[in-house]
Amino acid sequence: MKRMILAMTLVFLPVGALAQYPQGAKEKELAKYERTGKRESCIQRNRIESTQIVDASTILFFVGGQVYLNELQQKCAFLSPMRGISYTTSINQLCNTDIISVVETGMPVRNLGACNLGQFELLQKK
Numbered sequence: 001m002k003r004m005i006l007a008m009t010l011v012f013l014p015v016g017a018l019a020q021y022p023q024g025a026k027e028k029e030l031a032k033y034e035r036t037g038k039r040e041s042c043i044q045r046n047r048i049e050s051t052q053i054v055d056a057s058t059i060l061f062f063v064g065g066q067v068y069l070n071e072l073q074q075k076c077a078f079l080s081p082m083r084g085i086s087y088t089t090s091i092n093q094l095c096n097t098d099i100i101s102v103v104e105t106g107m108p109v110r111n112l113g114a115c116n117l118g119q120f121e122l123l124q125k126k
Contacts, residue, residue, distance in 0.1 A: 076115035
């Protein structure tokens with residue numbers, strides 16, 4: 001009787017090795033907006049028009065003509081502008097208690113990890 005041996009290799013890379021962001025990219029992107037200080041715990045999911053991943057801890061949500069800044073509760077190792085996010089909710093809201101998945105698009109779509117959302121801050125275009 002032959003035995004089959006399966007081996008699994010896990011590779012852990014530091015965040016900096018996964019996604020290099022141009023210095024000042026976040027500041028440059030956020031310079032287009034004024035922070036209002038108005039925070040929401042949730043946004044309406046069906047009103048989300050698009051998202052923009054700024055860096056490993058910052059996502060802009062474009063919602064019904066408004067822009068919301070979400071600074072994640074902590075850096076998300078695989079989050080980068082070259083990747084996407086997905087989420088599943090049981091209600092028509094995306095909230096600061098929800099978890100997003102970082103996905104690499106292509107065939108097949110690969111789930112790279114999960115991250116906790118933060119509060120949604122309304123931004124005002126300058």
